[in-house]
Each structure stands twice: as C-alpha cells, then as structure tokens.
Amino acid sequence: MSEIRILPLASLPEVGPGDDLGALIVSALASAELRPETGDIFVVTQKIVSKAEGRLVRLETVEPSAPAREWAQTYGKDARVIEVILREAKRIVRMERGVLIVETKHGFVCANAGVDASNVPEGMVTLLPEDPDQSARRLREELEKAFGIPLAVILSDTFGRPWREGVANVALGVAGLAPLLDYRGQPDTHGHTLQMTVVAAADELAAAAELVMGKTNRVPVALIRGYQYNPAAGSGRDLLRRAENDLFR
Amino acid sequence: MSEIRILPLASLPEVGPGDDLGALIVSALASAELRPETGDIFVVTQKIVSKAEGRLVRLETVEPSAPAREWAQTYGKDARVIEVILREAKRIVRMERGVLIVETKHGFVCANAGVDASNVPEGMVTLLPEDPDQSARRLREELEKAFGIPLAVILSDTFGRPWREGVANVALGVAGLAPLLDYRGQPDTHGHTLQMTVVAAADELAAAAELVMGKTNRVPVALIRGYQYNPAAGSGRDLLRRAENDLFR
Numbered sequence: 001m002s003e004i005r006i007l008p009l010a011s012l013p014e015v016g017p018g019d020d021l022g023a024l025i026v027s028a029l030a031s032a033e034l035r036p037e038t039g040d041i042f043v044v045t046q047k048i049v050s051k052a053e054g055r056l057v058r059l060e061t062v063e064p065s066a067p068a069r070e071w072a073q074t075y076g077k078d079a080r081v082i083e084v085i086l087r088e089a090k091r092i093v094r095m096e097r098g099v100l101i102v103e104t105k106h107g108f109v110c111a112n113a114g115v116d117a118s119n120v121p122e123g124m125v126t127l128l129p130e131d132p133d134q135s136a137r138r139l140r141e142e143l144e145k146a147f148g149i150p151l152a153v154i155l156s157d158t159f160g161r162p163w164r165e166g167v168a169n170v171a172l173g174v175a176g177l178a179p180l181l182d183y184r185g186q187p188d189t190h191g192h193t194l195q196m197t198v199v200a201a202a203d204e205l206a207a208a209a210e211l212v213m214g215k216t217n218r219v220p221v222a223l224i225r226g227y228q229y230n231p232a233a234g235s236g237r238d239l240l241r242r243a244e245n246d247l248f249r
Numbered sequence: 250m251s252e253i254r255i256l257p258l259a260s261l262p263e264v265g266p267g268d269d270l271g272a273l274i275v276s277a278l279a280s281a282e283l284r285p286e287t288g289d290i291f292v293v294t295q296k297i298v299s300k301a302e303g304r305l306v307r308l309e310t311v312e313p314s315a316p317a318r319e320w321a322q323t324y325g326k327d328a329r330v331i332e333v334i335l336r337e338a339k340r341i342v343r344m345e346r347g348v349l350i351v352e353t354k355h356g357f358v359c360a361n362a363g364v365d366a367s368n369v370p371e372g373m374v375t376l377l378p379e380d381p382d383q384s385a386r387r388l389r390e391e392l393e394k395a396f397g398i399p400l401a402v403i404l405s406d407t408f409g410r411p412w413r414e415g416v417a418n419v420a421l422g423v424a425g426l427a428p429l430l431d432y433r434g435q436p437d438t439h440g441h442t443l444q445m446t447v448v449a450a451a452d453e454l455a456a457a458a459e460l461v462m463g464k465t466n467r468v469p470v471a472l473i474r475g476y477q478y479n480p481a482a483g484s485g486r487d488l489l490r491r492a493e494n495d496l497f498r
Contacts, residue, residue: 004460006253014438094496101496109412118446119438158448162411162497163358165490166429166449168456170413180415183464189263189368197367197464199407200415207417208457211253211476215432215446227460241414247343247350248411248497 002226007034008212009221017054022142024052025221034223038149039231041224042139043209046157046172047119048220049135050126057084057115059123071095081115084125088113093249101160104128107240108172110159118215129155132173133235140175150231152176156206158215162248169210171202174234179203181229200239201229251475256283257461258470266303271391274470283472287398288480290473291388292458295406295421296368297469298384299375306333306364306374320344330364333374337362342498350409353377356489357421359408367464378404381422382484389424399480401425405455407464411497418459420451423483428452430478449488450478 011028015021025044029036036042050056064072064079068086072079075098082100086092089102093109102113106128114128129135132155140153155173160166171179179202209222243249260277264270274293278285285291299305313321313328317335321328324347331349335341338351342358351362355377363377378384381404389402404422409415420428428451458471492498 004255163490164488166447168449168452189467198415200417203417204456204459207453210453211457218438239413241412
C-alpha cells in the first residue's frame with residue numbers, strides 16, 4: 001500500500017444553470033497548477049452538479065399541499081420546502097419529530113430527499129441530480145478528453161446515518177471504478193477465507209474527500225491520488241441495498 | 250484548505266495479548282522511516298487493539314445457550330460465536346434472515362456486536378475493546394510521549410449501514426480531537442446561516458484511513474497528515490445517537 005493524497009480544488013467560480021462544469025473544473029485545475037495524473041479520482045459535490053444541471057426550484061413557484069402545510073406548521077418549517085421534498089420522494093421512511101427521511105426516486109434513503117437550501121441563492125433549493133451516474137459519466141468523459149488519461153468521478157453528498165450522530169459524505173454517482181470492493185473468498189492474514197467483507201470503497205472515498213471540502217468553504221471538488229483500484233464502469237446504484245435485503249424499511 | 254495525506258503503516262508484527270501496542274507502533278514507524286508531525290492523526294484498527302488487550306475468546310470454552318444454538322442451526326452459523334455475540338449485546342436491534350444487529354454494551358449498533366473471526370487464529374474470535382476511548386487515550390499518551398508532539402488517535406472498525414451496501418470504517422474511540430464538526434450558525438457561501446450541519450469528522454477520518462488499510466493486508470495503522478482540527482479531549486461516545494433522537498431503534 002502506498003500513500004494516498006487528497007487535494008482540494010478551491011478555485012471554482014459560482015456555478016449556475018447551463019454552466020459547463022467540466023470546463024470550469026479544467027480551468028480551475030489550471031489556475032491551481034494542478035495536473036491530474038492517471039487514475040486520479042475526482043470527488044465532486046452534488047451541489048455544484050445540481051446547479052450546473054439547473055436542478056433548482058424557486059420556492060415562490062411551489063404550492064404546498066395540505067399535508068406539507070400541516071407538517072411545516074407543526075415543526076416550524078417552510079411548507080414549500082416540505083412540498084418539494086415530498087415530490088422528490090418515492091417512499092416515506094420516517095416522518096416524525098420534525099425529521100423527514102425518504103427514499104428518493106433514485107433509491108437513496110436520506111433526510112429531506114437531498115433537497116437543500118444551503119449554499120444556494122435566497123428563496124431557492126437544490127434537488128439531487130436526476131441521474132447521478134450519468135452526471136458522473138459525463139464529467140468523467142469530459143475530464144478524460146481534456147487530459148488524455150483514465151480518470152474516475154464520484155458525485156457525493158453528505159447523508160445522516162441511523163444510530164450515529166453527524167452526517168458523512170457518500171457516493172451518489174460513480175464513473176470509472178467499482179464502488180464495492182469484494183474481499184469474499186480471499187485469505188486473511190491467518191489464511192482463513194474472509195466470509196462477508198464487502199467494503200463500500202466509493203463511500204469511503206467520498207468521506208475522505210469531504211475532509212478537504214468542508215461545508216462553508218468553496219471547495220466543491222477534491223482529487224484523490226494514489227488509491228489503487230481496478231477501473232470499471234461503476235454505478236452508484238451498486239451501493240443501494242435492495243429492498244429484499246433491507247431490514248430497516 | 251491544504252492537502253491531506255494518508256500514510257499506511259504496514260510493518261507491524263502480529264500482535265498478541267499483553268503486547269505494548271504503543272511501543273510496537275513506535276518501532277514500526279522507525280522501520281518505515283516515518284516520523285510523526287504535530288497534529289498527525291493515528292487511525293488504528295480495533296482488531297490489533299483488541300488483540301493487545303487480550304479481548305479474545307477461545308470458542309472451545311463457550312457453552313452456547315439454546316437460543317444461540319437454534320439460531321445458528323437455522324442459518325448455518327457457529328452457535329458458540331452467536332453465544333459470544335449475544336453476551337456482548339445490550340439490546341437486539343434486528344435478528345432475522347441470518348443477520349444479527351445488536352447494540353453493544355458500549356452503545357455501538359452494529360452487526361454481530363463487533364465479534365469477528367477474521368485475521369485471528371483458528372478457533373478464536375475478537376471482541377471490541379472494553380473502553381475504546383480509554384484505549385485511544387492510552388495510545389495517544391504513549392505516542393505523544395515518544396515523539397514529544399501533540400497527536401490524535403482514532404480507534405476504528407468497519408460497520409455495515411442500513412440502506413447501503415458494503416461496510417465503511419467508523420470511529421469507535423477518539424482521543425485528541427472533537428469527533429463532530431459543528432457548522433450550525435456559520436454562514437454559507439451565500440451568507441445564509443447553516444441550520445443543521447454537523448459533520449461526523451472522526452468517522453470520515455476513519456473511512457479515509459481504511460482506503461490504505463484494506464482487509465487482507467497487514468496495514469492496521471494509518472497516519473492522516475494535514476487535516477486541520479482543533480485539539481480536544483474527544484470521545485467516540487459523541488458519535489452515538491441518543492435513544493431519544495433515534496428513529497430506528
């Protein structure tokens with residue numbers, strides 16, 4: 001095992017609908033005098049992808065339903081935001097004590113369906129990208145074309161977790177690497193066969209990237225260098241537990 | 250934000266009960282010609298701490314109870330291992346379809362109470378350390394004394410997560426840094442006040458470290474260098490959601 005480096009890319013401008021995110025990243029890399037190397041993994045926050053893809057909702061255009069209004073009133077929330085969350089949801093997992101955890105149309109289980117008002121202009125919220133894998137693939141193609149080397153892209157967002165305090169960054173969309181690392185069948189240090197270890201490598205990469213991103217800073221992109229992986233098409237969907245294996249529905 | 254480096258420490262010998270883990274790490278650092286720097290965070294896998302602390306159970310000494318035997322028979326498991334898991338549990342969270350998720354005496358919610366047969370000699374399993382914070386504190390003291398600089402220590406283990414496939418490394422014990430990073434009240438890039446963002450920094454640090462650790466390799470320790478944090482006593486207990494806020498009991 002060799003060293004891994006996590007490099008922050010801070011010099012991106014404010015991203016807006018229609019912006020060519022790939023081109024913005026390429027130019028930010030140039031300003032930072034940061035040249036990607038073969039196999040580098042770009043971790044990109046969902047937020048700037050959503051902004052570039054126009055996944056923004058102006059709250060004044062939203063007419064909240066009666067349930068959204070009632071919930072919002074009970075817990076001192078904005079009914080229009082609740083309405084947007086409910087529209088993004090395929091299934092409500094928990095809706096109690098002011099906490100709204102849903103399964104999104106993509107299959108992500110998270111608070112507020114990933115709808116978020118932070119780091120966006122007043123009166124607006126962002127939605128998650130419509131197809132995070134496709135967003136990751138598109139970005140990967142653009143970056144690989146710009147630099148002429150194989151790269152990988154992870155689209156990330158911070159999710160809460162049951163039983164543990166605080167949010168942690170996870171991978172929503174993946175392009176260029178297998179998100180799960182399957183050790184089953186391999187021998188451990190005592191020669192036993194490992195039985196059940198599948199590591200969510202893409203989630204750990206996203207978590208690692210968050211350490212240089214922070215929340216209030218303009219560091220929406222991180223490069224991870226030195227992580228050994230086998231290139232693969234990859235998909236964030238591999239990280240979603242199927243309903244039949246889910247004990248916490 | 251500056252670069253973060255994750256440095257693997259591979260040259261540790263097999264650890265056994267009574268070993269001075271701090272001394273082993275100091276000597277492994279010397280062999281690797283790796284000199285800790287101020288603020289470096291040592292992430293250490295639970296497994297070697299448990300071994301050093303003698304938290305090993307010889308399965309031939311375990312008499313399984315009737316429920317353990319029944320469960321083991323139904324799902325093709327070792328009844329003695331199930332018995333050990335049930336003894337480590339304060340509360341059973343889920344026990345179905347061959348999956349046993351419990352709350353440990355420490356308050357961790359995880360599969361099999363952290364009882365593990367991988368990377369240990371045949372016929373034995375490891376338990377989690379009795380007090381992971383204390384283990385982390387002790388290791389930190391020893392390392393700080395050896396190098397004469399402030400350091401931090403995280404004790405880690407890989408846990409499964411509801412809704413997502415694969416395990417990810419999390420922090421069980423923490424010494425020297427605040428495990429949660431609280432952004433509430435700080436302005437975002439648009440000057441709004443961030444409402445609800447508390448980041449589980451120690452879990453993300455543990456996840457980052459796992460990227461150089463792997464599962465079949467002898468890399469039980471990683472150094473994280475360059476992560477900016479405010480030194481604090483710290484405790485892994487801060488990462489445990491209290492029962493009254495837990496929607497998934």
